[in-house]
Amino acid sequence: NAGVTQTPKFQVLKTGQSMTLQCAQDMNHNSMYWYRQDPGMGLRLIYYSASEGTTDKGEVPNGYNVSRLNKREFSLRLESAAPSQTSVYFCASRIITGNTIYFGEGSWLTVV
Amino acid sequence: GNSVTQMEGPVTLSEEAFLTINCTYTATGYPSLFWYVQYPGEGLQLLLKATKADDKGSNKGFEATYRKETTSFHLEKGSVQVSDSAVYFCALGFRRDDKIIFGKGTRLHILP
Numbered sequence: 074n075a076g077v078t079q080t081p082k083f084q085v086l087k088t089g090q091s092m093t094l095q096c097a098q099d100m101n102h103n104s105m106y107w108y109r110q111d112p113g114m115g116l117r118l119i120y121y122s123a124s125e126g127t128t129d130k131g132e133v134p135n136g137y138n139v140s141r142l143n144k145r146e147f148s149l150r151l152e153s154a155a156p157s158q159t160s161v162y163f164c165a166s167r168i169i170t171g172n173t174i175y176f177g178e179g180s181w182l183t184v185v
Numbered sequence: 186g187n188s189v190t191q192m193e194g195p196v197t198l199s200e201e202a203f204l205t206i207n208c209t210y211t212a213t214g215y216p217s218l219f220w221y222v223q224y225p226g227e228g229l230q231l232l233l234k235a236t237k238a239d240d241k242g243s244n245k246g247f248e249a250t251y252r253k254e255t256t257s258f259h260l261e262k263g264s265v266q267v268s269d270s271a272v273y274f275c276a277l278g279f280r281r282d283d284k285i286i287f288g289k290g291t292r293l294h295i296l297p
Contacts, residue, residue, distance in 0.1 A: 077228075104283050106285075108287075113289065114289065115274065115287050115288060115289035115290050116229075116274065116287040116290075118284060118285075121283055121284065123283045129283075131284070163228055163229070165229075167285075169283070173219070173231050173234065174219075174231075174276075174278070174285050175230075175231075176221075176228035176229045176230065177228050178227055178228045179226075179227070179228050
């Protein structure tokens with residue numbers, strides 16, 4: 074019962090490098106999300122996708138891009154990583170009418 | 186705008202103590218309300234939810250009642266255990282909108 078799977082779990086980047094966080098869900102959910110979690114800030118929405126082919130900005134989209142590759146997959150790309158992007162990133166998904174959101178286990182990213 | 190405010194932590198209690206974590210919200214319309222729990226090193230998982238006023242959500246001994254008159258959804262447990270140590274997030278969402286709004290989280294420490 075995989076649910077929401079995100080990779081990699083840990084990553085260290087140098088400032089200016091690029092990388093992509095991958096996310097896949099096997100629950101046939103329509104909506105997918107990327108959040109970042111920082112101490113004292115809680116969860117902040119970066120981007121979300123209400124359905125295949127659509128993406129929208131959340132609260133903190135600057136420095137990120139996303140791709141909804143198909144219904145299952147939603148990737149987050151950092152084109153030029155900055156130390157301020159050091160965080161824990163969570164992918165999530167939900168059935169649009171169900172309102173319960175399901176999270177992956179998180180990706181710990183450090184930018185040095 | 187819509188928002189969630191929850192009590193700041195950390196909250197430290199002894200085992201078998203009574204727990205209350207306060208959560209209030211501001212919303213236009215009638216949101217669904219959620220409590221999510223995050224255990225160390227893991228993603229968030231749904232603890233309980235309520236979809237309309239006066240509904241009580243419950244799970245694993247935790248309870249919360251949707252109070253429209255006070256715009257609150259306080260989390261309670263009668264007797265906490267060491268295994269309840271985690272970060273707890275209050276959240277709200279609407280069926281019409283794909284965004285889920287989270288509070289900043291409350292860290293709970295239970296001492297044996």
